[in-house]
Amino acid sequence: xxxxxxVYDALDHAHGGEGQWAFGTGFDDPLAGVDTxxxxxxxxxxxxxxxxxxxxxxxxxxxxxxxxxxxxxxxEEEVAIANCGLDLLGQARLLLARAGTCCVLGRSREHAxxxxxxxxxLAYFRDVDEFANHHLAEADGGDFAQTMVRLLVxxxxxxxLVAKLRESRDPVVSAIAAKGVPELTYHRDHAARWVLRLGxxxxxxxxxxxxxxxxxxxxxxxxxxxxxxxxxxxxQGVAVDPADTRDEVRDVLTMVVERxxxxxxxxxxxxxxxxRAGEHTDELAPLLATLQGLAREHPAATW
Amino acid sequence: MSxxxxxxxxxxxxxxxELPMLTLADxxxxxxxxxEDDGTVVVTIxxxxxGCPAMGVMRAxxxxxxxxxGFADVDVRTVLSPPWSxxxxxDEGRAKLAAGGIAPPGRATKHTGPIPLSLGRTMRTxxxxxxxxxxxxxxxxxxxxxxKALRRCRTCREPFEHVKEI
Numbered sequence: 001x002x003x004x005x006x007v008y009d010a011l012d013h014a015h016g017g018e019g020q021w022a023f024g025t026g027f028d029d030p031l032a033g034v035d036t037x038x039x040x041x042x043x044x045x046x047x048x049x050x051x052x053x054x055x056x057x058x059x060x061x062x063x064x065x066x067x068x069x070x071x072x073x074x075x076e077e078e079v080a081i082a083n084c085g086l087d088l089l090g091q092a093r094l095l096l097a098r099a100g101t102c103c104v105l106g107r108s109r110e111h112a113x114x115x116x117x118x119x120x121x122l123a124y125f126r127d128v129d130e131f132a133n134h135h136l137a138e139a140d141g142g143d144f145a146q147t148m149v150r151l152l153v154x155x156x157x158x159x160x161l162v163a164k165l166r167e168s169r170d171p172v173v174s175a176i177a178a179k180g181v182p183e184l185t186y187h188r189d190h191a192a193r194w195v196l197r198l199g200x201x202x203x204x205x206x207x208x209x210x211x212x213x214x215x216x217x218x219x220x221x222x223x224x225x226x227x228x229x230x231x232x233x234x235x236q237g238v239a240v241d242p243a244d245t246r247d248e249v250r251d252v253l254t255m256v257v258e259r260x261x262x263x264x265x266x267x268x269x270x271x272x273x274x275x276r277a278g279e280h281t282d283e284l285a286p287l288l289a290t291l292q293g294l295a296r297e298h299p300a301a302t303w
Numbered sequence: 304m305s306x307x308x309x310x311x312x313x314x315x316x317x318x319x320x321e322l323p324m325l326t327l328a329d330x331x332x333x334x335x336x337x338x339e340d341d342g343t344v345v346v347t348i349x350x351x352x353x354g355c356p357a358m359g360v361m362r363a364x365x366x367x368x369x370x371x372x373g374f375a376d377v378d379v380r381t382v383l384s385p386p387w388s389x390x391x392x393x394d395e396g397r398a399k400l401a402a403g404g405i406a407p408p409g410r411a412t413k414h415t416g417p418i419p420l421s422l423g424r425t426m427r428t429x430x431x432x433x434x435x436x437x438x439x440x441x442x443x444x445x446x447x448x449x450x451k452a453l454r455r456c457r458t459c460r461e462p463f464e465h466v467k468e469i
Contacts, residue, residue, distance in 0.1 A: 028359030033380020076443035090354025175383035
């Protein structure tokens, strides 16, 4: 390309004449050219619902992490948290786009115009009761210790899940999972090292880390009970039963917390996840208002 | 049209938006270029990270470059599997990174079963791209883009970026 051209010229060339919807992830369908045929014997509605569960966990936690932008204790840490959020956003985009190819769009199309891609319709135009994320993702970030303990728990759980999902019979889910493994591996390592440093640090950092562990632990109750959708997809070779991740998740978390000289709280009794059923705490609606407000205020805006 | 060059040669000139010293071919992002019977050029690319924000620009740059070279019909497709690894950066790409002041990645570790936790300091090593010293330390695992870490040379004291192994 001639040197006087900028990247914007190429984008303009590619999308010339058509206004680009203003709030989307933009110019790119993350599944462009990917074979999105639903495998034989797999229920599309179930597969789409499953992708929303995993996608919403990533999207909502990403939004929580980005709340640290301009507020992190040091610049390097701000960049680190934003990078983890960006990886989760990428995973969410792929999963929400996969849900779109399964025609699982909830009520989003009641608000979103046809020109808005499925992944954006799902992110911006579903109501709070249509989100399927665990409460673990939506819980208020708290202080830095709580952010790192929650990131440790969430990345440990998600890594255990996607490591197994690499064997999914849906090739799209399998590929998304395989891409997520190295990303979640360094999220978990990063969070674990911070929990060690805080727990085995000053009396104040130790105190705060223990408060964080005690606050986040009850949220693990929701992580290990399969929904009916998951059970049907496990039978079809598509999904992982979250109960099969329980031992690994508890072992990793116990090891980190003990090494951090903190007390491992009693594990809460497993329960069906209210978040998976669309029942959320009061903390999710304000998060979604921030995420969705501008797009909903100006749904037809282009640039 | 005999005046057209090989579409692969055109696609291989397109550079990465964030690492402009590298072509998409050097980076291992360009997976395939072929011409279908009807003349459509089909280009296959793969994202580095799930959230790589540069995919749309890469796609547009490829289409633009091929259009300018005279190929009217261009289809840029994504492939997600197998996932991209820094092991796919070519030797030429590694040399260009070092010449551009960015330490190239070492070999990536692959796991098939459960992923072991790594609690110690990262054991990555990198040679200073400024003075060539191997005595360097990691300042931050995260840098200006998701794919790089920030390091400092203990010999010449210069900070530099390092493409992380994944």
